[in-house]
Structures are given as structure tokens and as C-alpha cells.
Amino acid sequence: MNDLVYLTIANLIIWVGIFLYLLYINKKFKRIEKGK
Amino acid sequence: MIYFAFFWVAFSIVLSFLYAPPAEGFKGESYRIVFYHVPVAWVSVLAFFLSAYNSFMYLKKKDYLYDIKSKSLISLGLLFSILATISGAIFAKIEWGAYWNWDPRQISITLLLFIYSAYLILRSSIENPRRRANLSSVYALFSFFLVPFLVFVIPRVYFSLHPDLIISSKGKIQMFGPILHTFLANLISFTLIFLLIYKIDWKIDYEIYKKEMSDE
Numbered sequence: 001m002n003d004l005v006y007l008t009i010a011n012l013i014i015w016v017g018i019f020l021y022l023l024y025i026n027k028k029f030k031r032i033e034k035g036k
Numbered sequence: 037m038i039y040f041a042f043f044w045v046a047f048s049i050v051l052s053f054l055y056a057p058p059a060e061g062f063k064g065e066s067y068r069i070v071f072y073h074v075p076v077a078w079v080s081v082l083a084f085f086l087s088a089y090n091s092f093m094y095l096k097k098k099d100y101l102y103d104i105k106s107k108s109l110i111s112l113g114l115l116f117s118i119l120a121t122i123s124g125a126i127f128a129k130i131e132w133g134a135y136w137n138w139d140p141r142q143i144s145i146t147l148l149l150f151i152y153s154a155y156l157i158l159r160s161s162i163e164n165p166r167r168r169a170n171l172s173s174v175y176a177l178f179s180f181f182l183v184p185f186l187v188f189v190i191p192r193v194y195f196s197l198h199p200d201l202i203i204s205s206k207g208k209i210q211m212f213g214p215i216l217h218t219f220l221a222n223l224i225s226f227t228l229i230f231l232l233i234y235k236i237d238w239k240i241d242y243e244i245y246k247k248e249m250s251d252e
Contacts, residue, residue, distance in 0.1 A: 017122075028241070032247060
């Protein structure tokens with residue numbers, strides 16, 4: 001595979017990983033909102 | 037701070053792809069992974085260090101806030117270690133030909149992942165809040181003693197495929213010019229991302245904790 005493809009995949013994985021963690025935080029936040 | 041971080045992250049992404057020239061000794065443009073891989077690994081070590089500090093503070097002051105902060109930091113540290121491992125494996129595939137090479141750094145980061153995953157398992161297995169906070173703080177504090185050995189000592193004692201990217205054995209910085217600027221910009225950018233997520237995360241965890249306490 002082309003090095004640019006690998007570069008894109010590696011970057012995407014990092015940003016998607018951070019985004020998923022933010023989604024997880026959002027889920028926790030919604031749980032508190034529901035409880036109130 | 038959010039706006040500044042947003043601007044800075046966008047700015048450093050542009051730098052990584054447009055400002056930094058191609059580096060010598062790497063296949064094609066693959067070296068640009070370093071701009072993300074190294075800062076992510078740095079942030080995970082920073083998170084583990086801060087978690088040890090917060091655990092120590094919990095044991096000293098017995099304030100649950102420190103324990104909650106420590107838990108948030110370890111979760112974030114784990115996230116960034118996983119990201120560093122995956123991005124490193126992809127970089128290894130391009131440069132060294134295989135995703136996994138049994139390199140000392142690859143092994144040490146995997147050990148860190150196991151050690152800190154055990155922290156989260158330990159936490160989730162104890163119901164009593166005080167007991168949970170006490171035990172997990174002691175565990176986090178002791179785990180951190182391993183971090184300097186695993187991250188800094190072992191990769192330098194055994195033969196490693198990883199270069200000493202930032203400081204060579206002569207103690208001189210090997211990166212220079214636009215590449216160094218871009219690298220530092222990304223280092224700041226990931227530190228900002230980490231600090232912002234950490235701030236949101238511990239505040240939410242603290243709210244959950246207060247709610248649990250008021251329910252009991």
C-alpha cells in the first residue's frame with residue numbers, strides 16, 4: 001500500500017479515537033442530565 | 037481556551053502537511069506520522085504522571101476529588117497509549133515491514149496498557165467508595181514507579197529499532213527547522229486537547245460521584 005494511505009489511516013485512527021472518547025464523555029453527561 | 041485550542045490544533049494540522057518538508061531517510065511522506073505518534077505517546081506519559089500526583093494527594097488529604105481526577109487521567113492515559121500503539125504499529129509497517137516487531141518500546145507500552153487496564157478493573161470491582169479510592173490510589177502510585185523504567189530506561193538499555201527522535205545519545209536535538217517547529221506545535225496541540233478533555237471528564241465524573249453520594 002502507498003505510504004500516504006498508511007499516513008491517512010494512522011491519522012484517522014488517532015482523531016477517531018479522540019472523538020470516540022468525547023462521545024463516551026457525552027454519554028456520561030447525558031446520564032447525569034437524565035438523573036436530574 | 038477552547039477557541040484557542042481549536043485554532044492551534046487546526047494550525048498544527050496545516051503545518052504538519054503543508055509547512056514541514058519531506059524528511060530524509062523515511063519512505064515517502066510516512067514520517068509525518070511522527071507528528072502525531074510522538075505527541076500522543078508524550079501525553080499518555082503526562083497523564084500517568086499526573087495520575088500518580090493526584091493519587092498521592094488523595095492519600096495525603098483524603099479528598100475524593102483527587103481520586104476522581106486520578107481515574108480520569110488514567111482513562112485518558114490509556115486512550116492515548118492505545119492510539120500511540122496503533123499509530124506506531126502502522127508506522128512500523130511502513131518503515132520496518134511488520135506491524136509488530138517485539139521492539140522494547142512496543143513491549144513496554146503494551147505492559148503499561150495491561151498495568152493501567154488492571155487499575156480500571158480494580159476500581160470497578162470495589163463497591164465501597166472509600167475502600168475503592170484508597171486501594172486504587174495506592175495501585176496508581178505504585179504503577180507509576182514502573183513508568184520511567186518502561187518508557188525511558190528499557191528502550192535505551194536494550195537494542196531498539198526506535199531512534200532517539202528528540203535527543204540523540206550526544207544530547208543534541210536532531211530535528212531542526214520547519215520539522216522541529218511542526219513537531220513542537222503538535223506537541224502543544226495534543227497537550228491542549230488532553231487538558232481540555234481531562235477538565236470535562238473529571239468534572240462529569242465528580243458530578244456522578246456527588247449524585248451517587250446523595251442517592252445513598
